[in-house]
Amino acid sequence: MAEQTFPFETLEKFTVSAFKKIGCSDADADLATKVLLSADLRGIDSHGVARLSGYIRLWEAKRINATPAIRTIHESPSTAVVDGDGGLGLVVAPHAMNIAIEKARQCGTGWVSVQHSNHFGIAGYHAMMALEHDMIGIAMTNASPLVAPTWSVERMLGTNPIAVAIPADKQPAFVADMATTTAANGKLEILQRKNKQAPEGWIQDKQGNTSTNPHELKDGGALVPLGSDYEHGSHKGYGLGSIVDIFSAVLSGANYGPWVPPFVAFLSPPADPVGKGIGHFFGAMRIDAFRPKEEFKQHMDNWINRFRSAKPVAGQPKVLIPGDPEREMNAIRLKEGIPLNEKVVEDLKELAKKFDLNF
């Protein structure tokens, strides 16, 4: 599959223009672009500009509100529930995370559950917003049902990611950002494009047998929870995905489980919603609500240094700290540009034509 590389600024300019064309304010278009393209920069290609036309199609289907009145509908000193008013998750999520940060500033920690939102890009972006405030950041979201619980053939959960960002001193921050499935859906999309088989333990077919066909989900198959099968702890992955679903949607009043509306515009949302839109959950914990931040950060440096120096398996890469690969990719792509595969390029050219933009 041919690839073409674009400078970050080119994609940035185009994406901002596209969001403005659907009616986003200048500030919202800038913010949505920053969040969306952070995925491309960090190497999570499935969640970046490749999804831009998907967001636009949802707007065309009147399932995204480009000018939402985002508001807090319930709160306590350390919590809030935010109604995203059907806005882009790329805009609603940073708004909610800022509330969590403000609550943490006031009373040590802040926790915000969000209803009536849409896909929010990569969870890691929002968690990392806490870092500059010397806080730990947490972000999670539910998503379209693609994952079967252990012992089931039915798609009940999304890939429901969890991100946790923890500041250090001289070392870069610890940033874990993980789907609660064995493999993220984006990895499957890459195999589909390349016509390659998936490893065993990523997917099951419609009977619940393990499958290596990356197209299996089109034929009633499902992704499996982290752990792959019961013997290897898939009930734990199912438990984690469920916790994300409940914190994001049952706490907020969004749709949960199989009721979560699909990201693709050609599939209709369930006719019997149990809440509004999709749900997210954010947390911020001020370091110095626990111990002096300098002390904490020095120990985080020690933690990171010690884990980096853990004895590696012979012939294997060195031991990594969560966030290392994405940070390294970010530096490379800012300098060398972002490679897009030809299907994504075609898609963006279509979008450019539709909106009379240059690409």
Next chain:
Amino acid sequence: MAEQTFPFETLEKFTVSAFKKIGCSDADADLATKVLLSADLRGIDSHGVARLSGYIRLWEAKRINATPAIRTIHESPSTAVVDGDGGLGLVVAPHAMNIAIEKARQCGTGWVSVQHSNHFGIAGYHAMMALEHDMIGIAMTNASPLVAPTWSVERMLGTNPIAVAIPADKQPAFVADMATTTAANGKLEILQRKNKQAPEGWIQDKQGNTSTNPHELKDGGALVPLGSDYEHGSHKGYGLGSIVDIFSAVLSGANYGPWVPPFVAFLSPPADPVGKGIGHFFGAMRIDAFRPKEEFKQHMDNWINRFRSAKPVAGQPKVLIPGDPEREMNAIRLKEGIPLNEKVVEDLKELAKKFDLNF
């Protein structure tokens, strides 16, 4: 391996007496017993009365303080750090969880990190303390290093469990309680006793190759993080175990990573500690800090009913909700007694002799 079954009350009486013999107050002996035996009742045999003599040996080695002055050393409206003063984790943990619950009552959520503690039994017990207050409970702890990070041969993390308990209305609560490894160490102990092989993907040998020998840890091997190997997401299990370690110990000032002191008294703690004792982390979130609790609980019932009715794989057990197996076991064992294998029975008889107690 022969087993003998004991009424719960017999084990309870004996355990209370043993804790009193080391100098625990009546209240602490009762509490420690309640926490410890909740593991036996819930079917988590590795964490229950089988460990009683281990706690006693740690006390004999002067590594457990039977009369700790547990105190809060740092706090904010929604957070606290607790110094367990070397007490039994079985006593320190409920103390800290109660602080989290009280903070949540005041300002919506409460988060408590604990230093200078010891093994706290099952995480699920502490998380479930929140349920009767209409709160979500969270509990985690670090533990002796037995787990190698992805691409390492060195044991850097404990099995670092995460428990989350969420109240429902007519349905029983959702209670996830999981080690962040593919298999908990307790499962390995069972295989060791039965002289059976482990499945592939649970353990690695000292070179980092997968092994089915349950005794591999005695020969420099390690448990592996949830996911088993990189291709199946073990870096996610490693990330989760790391988050538990950092929240429990870097936030509180306890020992972290390879510095966590071993549970067994015959192994000395590291000579260069980076903190005090082992660390825990607790959270409590008041449901009505997010939405009216009746509304939430009704949606939890709907969530649970819908997941229970997810279409099962043909010939497989029905789909379970986290907490189902443990709750069912609890009811059976309260009625029919708790089976202990002969090694545990011998161990308890030894202890009875030492303390001049009946068993």
